[in-house]
Amino acid sequence: MGERAVGIGGVFFRARDPEALRAWYAEHLGIDMEDYGTTFTAREGDQTVWAPFAGDTDYFGPSGQQLMVNFRVRDLDAMLEQLRAAGVDVDDHAHEIEFGRFGWAVDPEGNRFELWEPA
Template sequence: MEEQKNPAGQSAEDTTPKVTGIGGVFFYSDNPKETKDWYAKNLGFEFNAWGSSGFDSRNMEKPDQVDSLQWSLFKNGDDYFAPSKKEFMINYRVQNLEGLIEKFKQNGVTILDDVTTYDFGKFLHIMDADGNKIELWEPA
């Protein structure tokens, strides 16, 4: 029997340690509530506990899977992006987080914390070469 391939030509059971999408976009605001209200009123954003959740899409490699992107504001001065000095942070959805950690160690990537596990997935924070903090999320 021939191996199943997805549209990108990869095996349907690909477990390569890699980013599979964007899980969230986070940035600072002087007034998060006022800014959220503006986005809701003018652009139709709907918010949940983690931010706006109106950005759902089908996973092309797994069409039955719905992926979402969280858009969230943090109050200026919040230390969630630390040690980065930037005003934004990207959350990348990944597969095989443990494999990525091994790759990071081999490549000298700065790992900021240990893997944290919740009902909805595992998280890890790293720094890129420009000093941007990156949040990695492997969905449960």
């Protein structure tokens, strides 16, 4: 095959108000960003999943959005409680499988995102 992709270089998405959304992610998820975004440093054993889903999946929520970002967290329950306390729209159903525990919330622009506490 020759050359191939070796990882995800970034996730880029449109926002109605990028400055406000950057501030929201900094406040609620601790992701401080510059105008260009932020970077995450990979650690030994970290992985990034690239997975197409069926067009009619409801996994991304009812909004019809085309992609969903998954953020790794150390303590899913604490993060979900922190978001709820701040008035963030948090899905009440956490999910656990062999890879870990998952929860979901929605940012101010209606983007559903996933939180993952690895097993």
